[in-house]
Amino acid sequence: MLNKILEIHNLHISFKTFGGEVQAVRGVNLDLYEGETLAIVGESGCGKSVTASSIMRLIPTPPGQIKEGSILFKGQDMTKCSDKKMRGIRGVDISMIFQDPMTALNPTLTVGDQLTEGLRQHRRVTKKEADAQAVDMLNLVGIPNPDERMKQYPYQFSGGMRQRIVIAMALICEPELLIADEPTTALDVTIQAQILQLFNKIQKETGVSIILITHDLGVVAKVADRIAVMYAGKVVETGTRREIFYEPQHPYTKGLLHSVPRLDQKGEKLIPIDGTPPDLFSPPEGCPFTARCPAAMEVCSRIYPYSTVRSETHEVDCWLQDERAEKYSATIQS
């Protein structure tokens, strides 16, 4: 845990739709240190993908808009970069991997062409050098016969192979930050495991920082150093993997962990979180989890809780952390 490579402060992102303005991200604070893997977890629509895309300014504007806040990548504010400068950062300093490898590759271009085009755009290399580097990259991600494979088209590869190519493509310019948006969701479980191992290997070899977006806690447990739990456009709890899995504080985090099936506890029923997330057209004033929270108090619906710092790495936004909360929660439960 050395230097911060990325600092997101009070980020607000909205999307204008015909129905009104959706406040997808509502004041997110996140830090990422060099060489670590941060997992952002949360259910669909909680703003995790939007937050990640905004780092590279890949949100379609309009309708999307960064309303407020800053995204500092190595001290430079991404929200204020020119488009041209942004293009120089994309793929070079920050790379992104998308969810579905079946659609993330252009079906009409060879794999080799797609692998090298980023390199040729950003670095002064000949086609030969670029090809050689691409072959090295394919070797790194574990694709056999890379020389031959370079000339093939995406349809000639399986899903897992394609995701390896997508990863190779993201890493070819040696970025310092890799954002992986649900990189294993579209893959079957055995391939998932291989891809996650690959992430670990790559991080060890290149020292790249990774932001991993997922709703799969199994994936998180395998690769994340730290975890940020998002709910309704806010980060409600951050902590190390150990802290989140063994000492979850936020009722939502607890709820998420309860709803994961476990192999070691036979016959136990899953406990789902009742209800649905709030409508982000008009998000609630207080804690957005109030309506679904088993320990909700009066104050929860009115004022958003302040952050409670439990350790150097563990932060929670919940009124239950307040000293005065205990007697209230006792009365609620009885």
Next chain:
Amino acid sequence: MVTYILKRLVYMIVTVFIIATLTFFLMNLIPGSPFNEERTTNAAVQQNLEEHYHLNEPLAVQYILYLKSIITLDFGPSIKQPTETVNSLLGRGFPISAELGIWTVLIALVSGVALGVFAALKHNHLIDYMAMTIAVLGISIPNFVLATMLIQQLAVQLEWLPAATWSSPAHMVLPVLALATGPMAIIARLTRSSMLETLTQDYIKTARAKGLSPYKVVVKHALKNALMPVVTIMGTLLAGILTGTFVIEKIFAIPGMGKYFVEGINQRDYPVIMGTTVFYSAFLVFMLFLVDIAYGFLDPRIKLHKEGGSS
């Protein structure tokens, strides 16, 4: 690939044969004959003429003679213009029609695709609405109406361009414009919708995430995929342009193939009708074949041959 081409060649020959046969019998169903005019000729002369052109033979014999003429590629002399052979008419008319057709296809394709791409990139902006208004107008105005309007405005009123005939580049502007507007509009609409769909694809996001320039993202990644439907309808459009040339050549008094074709029908000039029809259909079938080949180049997933599979 070679097997595929040979197979297609056989199909093409069969297609042209069927068209030729149909044309022959349909033509003979039309009442009248080349020598059946208001001004009656001497019965003996008429009989001599019919004998000369084998028109007195039974239909089956005529049909076989006709097939022979197709195979030998010699359609014989024109009945109405005895100094000309059908081949010489085609030889003179085709280059002119081809020039008109090529310019039309080029202009329709380039401007249609450009219009569609700009409309898609500026989706729901002024440029989009303007482009689509032009496209709707282009689709709904028939080319002969457009042709007469263009002549009236640009040639007669403003006297900017010559109204008819075919001798200099300036003469080409109006006919090409009249002929290209319809296909251009269709291509523009198709490109726009296809482009809008392609731009939402994940691989476009991937391309942008690589830091590629907007030009590369649009042209290299999006356009190549978006052009698939355009290529698909190119065959139909080519047929449309081809038949469009008949009307346009007539309106602008262009001495192309279409003119001989229409005159041939009006005068029941059997060899001319047969010759032009077979030529046109062979040409069109060949163009459709080229379109299919182009398909395979644009999208590697479309295999033109069965040999070998994906690994």
